[in-house]
Amino acid sequence: MILLRLISWPYVRKHLLRSILTTAGIALGVALLVGMRTANDSVLRSFNDTVDRIAGKAQLQVSAGDAGVAEDVLERVQAAPEVSAAAPVIETSVETGLAGQGKMLVLAVDMTGDRSLRNYDFDGGDEDVIDDPLVFLAQPDSLIITREFADRNGLRTGSKVSFETMEGARQFTVRGILKAGGMAAAFGGNLGIMDIYAAQQVFGRGRRFDRIDIGLAEGVSIEAGTAALQRALGGGYEIEPPSGRGKQFESLLRIYNTAVSISSLFSLFIGMFIIYNSFAIAVTQRRAEIGILRALGATRGQIRALFLGESAVAGLIGSTAGLGAGLAFARSLTGVTGRLMENIFGVPQNAQEVSLDPRFLVGALALGVVVSMIAAYIPARSAARVEPVQALQKGRYQVLGAGENRARRWAAAACVALGLACLWAGAYRPLAFAGYSLTVAAMLLLAPFLSLELARALRGPLRRFKPIEGSLAVDSLIQAPRRTSATVAALMLSLALVIGQGGVARASYESIRGWVDTTLNPDLFITATENIASRGFRFPASMIPEVTKLPAIEETQPVRTARVQFRGKPVMLVAIDMESLGRRVRRIVVAGNIEEMNRRSAAGQAVILAENLANLEHLGLGDMVEIPTPRGGLRLPVAGVIRDYSNQLGSIFLDRKVYIREFQDDTVDLFRVYLRPGVAPEEGRRQIIEGLGSRRRMFVLLNRDVRDYVLGLTNQWLGMTRIQVIVAVLVAVxxxxxxxxxxxxxxxxxxxxxxxxxxxxxxxxxxxxxxAAAIGAIGLVLGLSAGAVVLYYELQVIQRDVGGMPLAYIYPLGVAATLIPIILGAALAAAIVPAEAAVRSSLVEALEYE
Amino acid sequence: MIRLNGVSKQFDGKRKVVALDSVDLDVARGELVSIVGPSGSGKSTLLNLIGGLDRPSSGKIEIDGRDVASLSDDDLTRLRRDKIGFIFQFFNLLPSLTCVENVALPLHLKGLPRKEIESRARDLLELVQLGTRMDHLPDELSGGERQRVAIARALAFNPPILLADEPTGNLDTHTGAEILRLIHDLHDRLGATVLIVTHDSGVAQSCPRTVTLRDARIAGDARR
Structure with missing residues (x-):
C-alpha cells in the first residue's frame, strides 16, 4: 500500500491523461456490459413484475400457448378437488390514445369468482362495484383503472376512456379506481380491468380464454396440483406456476441476450488490451525506478504486487465509472429494448424503470477489476523479472526480441492448427467454440509480427509521400512494436467485430429480403393490430367468407399464428391452408420434395418445418413432431423443411383444418389476400375497408408496407447490435x-x-x-482481414447455436469501405491533442529529456 | 552578429530560479568564443537563448540584426534552421535514420530538391571525414563519429552561427581533441561565428575569447 502511494501515485499524477485513458478502456467495456444487460434485465423484470402482480394468489396457470383454452376447460378445472379457485383470464394490450400514455394492459376477468385470487383494493366508495359484481357485469363497458393512471390523466369514476376493439373504437366507462400499489402497479400502472365475457367479444376471442388462473386447495403442493390437473385435462395444456411465463419470455429474449453478451464481452476484451498496453509501456518507462526499488531490497513479489495493485485500482476506478455510465445508458435503452421486443415477439411491454440487480452490479465491478488485473499480469511479471543492473542501463526496451517473435509465431501456428482441427470436428459444440477462440488467439499472437511487417511495408510509400515526417512516423512504429502492438491488436479485434457484425447484418438482411421476395407475395394483408407480431386481437372465422366474397379478391389465406411450447421452447405454430399456400407461394426448399410436402401437409398428414427449427432441434425428414394440443397432443411426421425467417425460434407449418380440430380455435390473426388480375392493390384495400372496416378494427396493408415493416424490423434488430460496434471502435480509438x-x-x-x-x-x-494514420492503416488491414474469419465463425454460431438460420457468407465490402475513412479519420482526430502536445512542449526540456 | 542586452531568464517553479541575470554580450561575425563557468551558472541557458530554443524573461537578443523576441514560433524555427547550427553533448541524432538521412534532415525540412539534399548531405559527411559511414545507423558508430555526424548536420545550411554545448563532454580525451580540431578547422574554413559551452579548460583555452559566467552573470570576458 505504501508503495502504491509513494511510487504509483506520483506516476499516475504525472501521466494523468494516460491514466484516465487507461481506465476509460475498462469503463467503456463495463458500461456496455452493464447498460445492455441491465436494460434487458429491466425488460424481463418488468414483464415478471407484471406477471406476478396480476397473478395475485394464483399458484398455477392453465394455457394452451397462444391458442387459448375453450370455456368448457374451466368447468373441468373447477371440478378437480385439488383446486380451490379457478378464474379465467384474457390479457391483451391496447393503445389508450391518451397523450404520452402509450399502451394499457387490459386484464379481463370474471368478477364473480376472481376475488378469491386477486385483491381489488379500491379507492373511496368504488367498493360497491365489486360488492355487487352483477352491476359490473351488467354494464359491459365497465373498466377499472389504477389510481396512478387516473391521476396522470385526470380521470375519475364515470370518466370515459376510449380504445380500439375488434368492433372499432369503443368508449369504456371508469367504474372503479384501484388504490396504488399491489396489482395496480402492474405494467407501470397502465392497467385496466374489464369483464371477461365483454373482452371475448371486443378482442375477438370467441368462446375462449387466454388462460385459467388457479388457486390450490389447502395442503396441495404445486407438484400435486400440476399432476392432478394433467390427469383432469389430459396432455396438451401447459400447466405451470405464473413464473413459467417469465421463463418463456426469457427464452424469447435468449437470442438477443446472447448477441448482446458476446459483443459486450468483446468490448471488455478490447478494453483489456488498452490496460495491457498501458501497463506494458509503464513497465518499460519505469525500468529505472524498478531497478532502484530492486537495488534497495524490493522483492520480485513486491514489484509484481505493485503493478497488480495499480491495475486493481485502475480496474476499480474504471469499473465504478463504467457502472455509473452503464446505468445511465440502461435508462435510455430500457424503453427502446422493450419496444423492440414487443415489435418482434408481440409480447406487450411497458418497461420504463431500470431495475438493479446488486449481485450483477457487484459481479460487473469485480469483472472489471479482474480483467484489469489479468491484462496487467504479463507486464507485472516482466517488471518483477527485471534485474537491477539491467534496469539501470539504457536500452531499446520497446523492441521485441527475435526469440519472442519466433515463439509467438509458433504459438500462432499451433493455434491455427488446433483451430482447424476443431473446425473439422466442429459438430460438437464446445469444439466449435474452441476453434473460434483459438483462431482469435492466433490473430492476437500474430498481430505484433504482422504490424511490424506492415509498418516496414509502409515505410517506402510514406517516405515518398513525406520524406521526414513519413520516415519518423513509421520508424516510431518499427522501433517500438511493444508500444503499438496492443493498440493495433485492439483495433484489429474491434474492426473484426464490426466486419463480423456487418457481415451477419448484411447476410441476414439479404436472406430475409430473399425470403420476403418469395414468401410474402400476397397483394394485401389484413391484420387486427398495427404490429404484425402481436396476437392480442383476432378476427372471427365468420369474417373469412366476408373477405372472400368481395369482388376484387381472388383468394384469401386466413392465417392463425400461435406460440406453443415445443420441446420446452415457445415456437410458432403457423396454421394456414397448406394447399393454397403450396399453390401460391414458391418456397425455398431445404429438404424434401415440394409436391409431396404440399400434398401431405394439405391432407393433414404431415407438417413442414422452418429450417432454423430443424437445425436447432436436429429434426429432419420423417422425424415425428409432437405438439401439445388441448386434445391430448398431435403427432405428425416432418414432410419438408423450408427456409423461413418469420420466427427466430422457428415455426411449424400445419394445415388450418388440423389446427382447428386440435385446438378448437378457428380465429384468424392475419389474412393473406390475392387480388384478381388487373385490380390495383389500393382498389382492393378500398373495397375491404369499405366492406368490412366499419364493423371491425382492421389494418389493410399493401405488400410493400409489410415488406418495409419486416425489413425495417430487421434493421431495427441489427441496429441494436451496432451500438456495441460503435463502442468497440471508440475503445480502439x-x-x-x-x-x-x-x-x-x-x-x-x-x-x-x-x-x-x-x-x-x-x-x-x-x-x-x-x-496515427499508420496505426489506423495497419489496424485496418489486419482488422478487415481478421473480420473475414470472424464473420465465418459468427455465421457458424448463429446457425448452430443461436437462431439456427443458415446465412450466406457475404463479405461486407460496403462496411469495410465505410470503415476506412472512419478509422483513418478517428486516428487523425485521436492525434490532434498528442500532436499539439508535441509542438507546444518546451524545446529545451525535450532536448535534455532522458 | 550576436547581441544580448540586459537578458534575464527566470524559471518559475515552486521556487523561482534566476538562470541568467541582466547579461550583456556582443559577439562579432567570425569570432570563436568559449563560455565557461561552474554548473548552474547559466552557460547552457545562455546558449539556448542565443539559439532560439528558449525565450528570455526580459532583455533583448539580436541575431544577425533581428530581434528574436519579435519572431513567431515558426519564424524562430526558420531562423534556427537557416542561421544556426547546433552541436549537442549527447549528439541528438535520430536513431532510426542513417548518417546521411540525419544530415539531410534539416534540408528535407526546408523542402529542398531530393537530388540536392542527397548530394549536400554526402558532401558534408565527406567534410567531417565520414564518407565511409554514410549509410550506417547511429548505433553502429563510435561516440566521436556520432558527434561528427551531428556536426555535419549542424553545417547543413552553412550557417553563420555554430553553437556547441559541451561538444566533447561525452567523448574520451583523444576523440574530444579530434572533435575540437574539427570545429577549429571548420571555423577557419567556413568563417562561422562559433560559441562553445564547456567545462573543459583545454577547450576554453583553445578559443581566442572566453566568457566566464558565475551566478547567472558574466564574471569575465577574456581575449587572447
Whole structure:
C-alpha cells in the first residue's frame, strides 16, 4: 500500500491523461456490459413484475400457448378437488390514445369468482362495484383503472376512456379506481380491468380464454396440483406456476441476450488490451525506478504486487465509472429494448424503470477489476523479472526480441492448427467454440509480427509521400512494436467485430429480403393490430367468407399464428391452408420434395418445418413432431423443411383444418389476400375497408408496407447490435490516443531535435498524424482481414447455436469501405491533442529529456 | 552578429530560479568564443537563448540584426534552421535514420530538391571525414563519429552561427581533441561565428575569447 502511494501515485499524477485513458478502456467495456444487460434485465423484470402482480394468489396457470383454452376447460378445472379457485383470464394490450400514455394492459376477468385470487383494493366508495359484481357485469363497458393512471390523466369514476376493439373504437366507462400499489402497479400502472365475457367479444376471442388462473386447495403442493390437473385435462395444456411465463419470455429474449453478451464481452476484451498496453509501456518507462526499488531490497513479489495493485485500482476506478455510465445508458435503452421486443415477439411491454440487480452490479465491478488485473499480469511479471543492473542501463526496451517473435509465431501456428482441427470436428459444440477462440488467439499472437511487417511495408510509400515526417512516423512504429502492438491488436479485434457484425447484418438482411421476395407475395394483408407480431386481437372465422366474397379478391389465406411450447421452447405454430399456400407461394426448399410436402401437409398428414427449427432441434425428414394440443397432443411426421425467417425460434407449418380440430380455435390473426388480375392493390384495400372496416378494427396493408415493416424490423434488430460496434471502435480509438501520447512522451527528445534543426510545427504535427494514420492503416488491414474469419465463425454460431438460420457468407465490402475513412479519420482526430502536445512542449526540456 | 542586452531568464517553479541575470554580450561575425563557468551558472541557458530554443524573461537578443523576441514560433524555427547550427553533448541524432538521412534532415525540412539534399548531405559527411559511414545507423558508430555526424548536420545550411554545448563532454580525451580540431578547422574554413559551452579548460583555452559566467552573470570576458 505504501508503495502504491509513494511510487504509483506520483506516476499516475504525472501521466494523468494516460491514466484516465487507461481506465476509460475498462469503463467503456463495463458500461456496455452493464447498460445492455441491465436494460434487458429491466425488460424481463418488468414483464415478471407484471406477471406476478396480476397473478395475485394464483399458484398455477392453465394455457394452451397462444391458442387459448375453450370455456368448457374451466368447468373441468373447477371440478378437480385439488383446486380451490379457478378464474379465467384474457390479457391483451391496447393503445389508450391518451397523450404520452402509450399502451394499457387490459386484464379481463370474471368478477364473480376472481376475488378469491386477486385483491381489488379500491379507492373511496368504488367498493360497491365489486360488492355487487352483477352491476359490473351488467354494464359491459365497465373498466377499472389504477389510481396512478387516473391521476396522470385526470380521470375519475364515470370518466370515459376510449380504445380500439375488434368492433372499432369503443368508449369504456371508469367504474372503479384501484388504490396504488399491489396489482395496480402492474405494467407501470397502465392497467385496466374489464369483464371477461365483454373482452371475448371486443378482442375477438370467441368462446375462449387466454388462460385459467388457479388457486390450490389447502395442503396441495404445486407438484400435486400440476399432476392432478394433467390427469383432469389430459396432455396438451401447459400447466405451470405464473413464473413459467417469465421463463418463456426469457427464452424469447435468449437470442438477443446472447448477441448482446458476446459483443459486450468483446468490448471488455478490447478494453483489456488498452490496460495491457498501458501497463506494458509503464513497465518499460519505469525500468529505472524498478531497478532502484530492486537495488534497495524490493522483492520480485513486491514489484509484481505493485503493478497488480495499480491495475486493481485502475480496474476499480474504471469499473465504478463504467457502472455509473452503464446505468445511465440502461435508462435510455430500457424503453427502446422493450419496444423492440414487443415489435418482434408481440409480447406487450411497458418497461420504463431500470431495475438493479446488486449481485450483477457487484459481479460487473469485480469483472472489471479482474480483467484489469489479468491484462496487467504479463507486464507485472516482466517488471518483477527485471534485474537491477539491467534496469539501470539504457536500452531499446520497446523492441521485441527475435526469440519472442519466433515463439509467438509458433504459438500462432499451433493455434491455427488446433483451430482447424476443431473446425473439422466442429459438430460438437464446445469444439466449435474452441476453434473460434483459438483462431482469435492466433490473430492476437500474430498481430505484433504482422504490424511490424506492415509498418516496414509502409515505410517506402510514406517516405515518398513525406520524406521526414513519413520516415519518423513509421520508424516510431518499427522501433517500438511493444508500444503499438496492443493498440493495433485492439483495433484489429474491434474492426473484426464490426466486419463480423456487418457481415451477419448484411447476410441476414439479404436472406430475409430473399425470403420476403418469395414468401410474402400476397397483394394485401389484413391484420387486427398495427404490429404484425402481436396476437392480442383476432378476427372471427365468420369474417373469412366476408373477405372472400368481395369482388376484387381472388383468394384469401386466413392465417392463425400461435406460440406453443415445443420441446420446452415457445415456437410458432403457423396454421394456414397448406394447399393454397403450396399453390401460391414458391418456397425455398431445404429438404424434401415440394409436391409431396404440399400434398401431405394439405391432407393433414404431415407438417413442414422452418429450417432454423430443424437445425436447432436436429429434426429432419420423417422425424415425428409432437405438439401439445388441448386434445391430448398431435403427432405428425416432418414432410419438408423450408427456409423461413418469420420466427427466430422457428415455426411449424400445419394445415388450418388440423389446427382447428386440435385446438378448437378457428380465429384468424392475419389474412393473406390475392387480388384478381388487373385490380390495383389500393382498389382492393378500398373495397375491404369499405366492406368490412366499419364493423371491425382492421389494418389493410399493401405488400410493400409489410415488406418495409419486416425489413425495417430487421434493421431495427441489427441496429441494436451496432451500438456495441460503435463502442468497440471508440475503445480502439482510445487505444490510439493512448499509444500516441506515450509515443510522443517516448520521443520527446527526437521531436525536440527535429524542431531544433528546423522542423516547423506543421511538420511535427505531420509526423504525429502520419504515425496515427499508420496505426489506423495497419489496424485496418489486419482488422478487415481478421473480420473475414470472424464473420465465418459468427455465421457458424448463429446457425448452430443461436437462431439456427443458415446465412450466406457475404463479405461486407460496403462496411469495410465505410470503415476506412472512419478509422483513418478517428486516428487523425485521436492525434490532434498528442500532436499539439508535441509542438507546444518546451524545446529545451525535450532536448535534455532522458 | 550576436547581441544580448540586459537578458534575464527566470524559471518559475515552486521556487523561482534566476538562470541568467541582466547579461550583456556582443559577439562579432567570425569570432570563436568559449563560455565557461561552474554548473548552474547559466552557460547552457545562455546558449539556448542565443539559439532560439528558449525565450528570455526580459532583455533583448539580436541575431544577425533581428530581434528574436519579435519572431513567431515558426519564424524562430526558420531562423534556427537557416542561421544556426547546433552541436549537442549527447549528439541528438535520430536513431532510426542513417548518417546521411540525419544530415539531410534539416534540408528535407526546408523542402529542398531530393537530388540536392542527397548530394549536400554526402558532401558534408565527406567534410567531417565520414564518407565511409554514410549509410550506417547511429548505433553502429563510435561516440566521436556520432558527434561528427551531428556536426555535419549542424553545417547543413552553412550557417553563420555554430553553437556547441559541451561538444566533447561525452567523448574520451583523444576523440574530444579530434572533435575540437574539427570545429577549429571548420571555423577557419567556413568563417562561422562559433560559441562553445564547456567545462573543459583545454577547450576554453583553445578559443581566442572566453566568457566566464558565475551566478547567472558574466564574471569575465577574456581575449587572447
Amino acid at each position: 482510445l487505444g490510439i490516443v493512448n499509444t500516441l501520447t506515450v509515443s510522443i512522451s517516448d520521443r520527446r527528445r527526437e521531436l525536440g531535435v527535429l524542431r531544433a534543426v528546423g522542423g516547423l510545427r506543421a511538420q511535427i504535427r505531420g509526423a504525429v498524424w502520419l504515425e
